[in-house]
Amino acid sequence: MTTLDPQSGVGRLALRDAEAVIREAVEAGTLERAQAEALAASARDPQVFEALLEAAHESKLRGKGKVVTVSKNIFIPLTNMCRNRCNYCTFAKTPDNPAVHNFELAEVGEAVAGGVKTGCIEALFCLGDKPEIAYRFHRDWLAERDYRTTTDWIVEACDVALEGGMLPHTNAGILDQEEMARLRVNNASLGLMLESTSQRLREKGGPHFHAPDKDPARRLRMHEEAGELRIPFTSGLLLGIGETDEERVDTLLAIRDIQATYGHIQEVIVQPFHPKPDTKMHDVQPIDDRDVAMWVAMARLILGPEMNIQAPPNLAPEVLEMLLRSGLNDWGGVSPVTVDFINPEAPWPALRELRDRTEAAGQLLRERLPVYPNYIEAGRDWFDDAVFDALPRFMDAKGFAKNTTGSDVEAA
């Protein structure tokens, strides 16, 4: 029996019907649109919520066993200028802001040396989208250093990281296929959060109205082009910027479809948006922690037991135990050195705390590289030779990080 959800008009499932949908999803290893929408409309009922989490955890155990992974990283925000102006962003700065900063290569080298010293493997380059399109200041800065584009500069920065003893992973916003091919030469993987397939969010008054690179079609195309280049790729769903449950389901289904075609989606991040005081969206109601767990579980059921599902532990620190039973198998990048520049108000947990809480939930924490073991096992085809040949320096026989056994991840 169903009742209609007053907001979405989608039929809510009675507990017994919800349990049947959930069971079928676990057995089939996926969940179709109509069932996913009905389940999402029903999952705020506490009993359906518990059944959903239990099933998602079972699916995770089938695909990933007890292992939960983490990547020890340093976060290098190469530039905090960006051509876009998302209404919720506190990261991007305009050239007149004293906090604006571009990393010189020497600074990258220093950050990398600090990362190596503290046992980090991943150099995460996360930066604004092509600021040269918006700002003469940035164009001049690049020209003074003989760079034509930001991508020219990223390629050199990633060389510094790889030569300095770390594995780069870059998220530089929208890149074309030629740019990604250049970055494939020294990156273990690349990333771009799909965020949402909702076109509505780009309308006037919406969070992405002033953000041309947040056009979902453009982001989907970049996912496909990365697949054509055989680049292990990180995607994700952003929660709480005004999207509906149906749009969340649609986003996860779009990622599932791309993965079915190309097989390169190495992980899917389920990331809650935290309102920031100095932004247009400062007074938006933050998403409930239970909803984060619910969407981790929905991602697990839609994307199946083999997908790597990640939730950042610093964005829902009170409910790590709930997340650990909602189907995730990865905590993402956690740094003993640098802050989360996107969410500077949210400190990383110490790795020892993460290990203790993961183990207390009956699971095992293992350190991974910025690329998952199944791509390494699949071989050279997924990497440029220089990257593939560098991997043995960092990994154990199973493709996890070297010098970590079981849950033996050293604390900061």
Ligand code: SF4
């Ligand atoms: S694209 Fe990213 S960095 Fe640029 S304004 Fe939007 S959220 Fe901020």
